Amino acid sequence: MDLSFTGYIDLRLVAPAGEKSWLDGGLGKLRFGAAQPSPDLRLTEAVGQATLAVGDDMHAVATLRLEPEQRTGIDILESYIAWRPPASGDWRWSAKAGAFFPPVSVETDDLGWTSPYTLTPSAINSWAGEELRTIGGEATLAHTGAAGTLSATASLLLQRTGRYPHGRSRLGAR
Numbered sequence: 001m002d003l004s005f006t007g008y009i010d011l012r013l014v015a016p017a018g019e020k021s022w023l024d025g026g027l028g029k030l031r032f033g034a035a036q037p038s039p040d041l042r043l044t045e046a047v048g049q050a051t052l053a054v055g056d057d058m059h060a061v062a063t064l065r066l067e068p069e070q071r072t073g074i075d076i077l078e079s080y081i082a083w084r085p086p087a088s089g090d091w092r093w094s095a096k097a098g099a100f101f102p103p104v105s106v107e108t109d110d111l112g113w114t115s116p117y118t119l120t121p122s123a124i125n126s127w128a129g130e131e132l133r134t135i136g137g138e139a140t141l142a143h144t145g146a147a148g149t150l151s152a153t154a155s156l157l158l159q160r161t162g163r164y165p166h167g168r169s170r171l172g173a174r
Contacts, residue, residue, distance in 0.1 A: 006111060007048035042072040043068055047077070047112040058083045061098075063112055066104050077101075097137040102155075104128055133147050136157070 011092045014036065020026020021156035022034030034042070049063040062155040080098025108125045110116045113133075121129070136158040 001052040004028045004051045004053075005048060006051075007046065008111065009046045010044040012042050012044050013039055014042055047114070049078075049111055057085045065112055087144075090145075091141070093139065093141045095137065099135045100133070101129060102132045102134070102138075104132060 003015055014032045015038050016030060016032040016034065017028065018034050019028035020035065021028045021031060023031060024033060024035050026033055044067070046066040047063065048065075049061065051059055051061050053059045058081070059105065060081045061078060064074070065077050066073065067075070076099070077128045078098070078100045080096050080100045082094065082096040084092075084094035088094075096135075101108075103109075105128055106124050107117065108115045108121050108129065113121075113129050115121055115125075134157045136154055136156045138155040140151055140153040142149055
């Protein structure tokens, strides 16, 4: 058994203009405005992922996020068990069960469904995270031949979960 941990902390130094923020009923275009202290160091979020490898072909993953401005404070973003036995000739297969994001995006492919390229996800990736993240299972079968690899994935959805356009996600949201 091998336990590994990876994560990140997002800190932001905010120095807002003198205008009142639109969130406080003003005309300012930014989230922070004259009502906030300036400069202000803020913890935006912290995300951590623990992976427990049980042998070479099975691992358990749990991803948690701390966000002080969110109602619950701490969220479980992903929690699943994955099994990928060794390939048998040209064929290989894998299975996963739990709560996880689908592998449908090249933009938000980093830890905790974040993007290594931008601060907030695009609208389509916010939608994908909201509508396609599941609690359930999936199985993948792949064949590698001379022309490349062909794979098929089947999924079983047990519960729909949520993500919002502002980039904050929650399990169990409706």
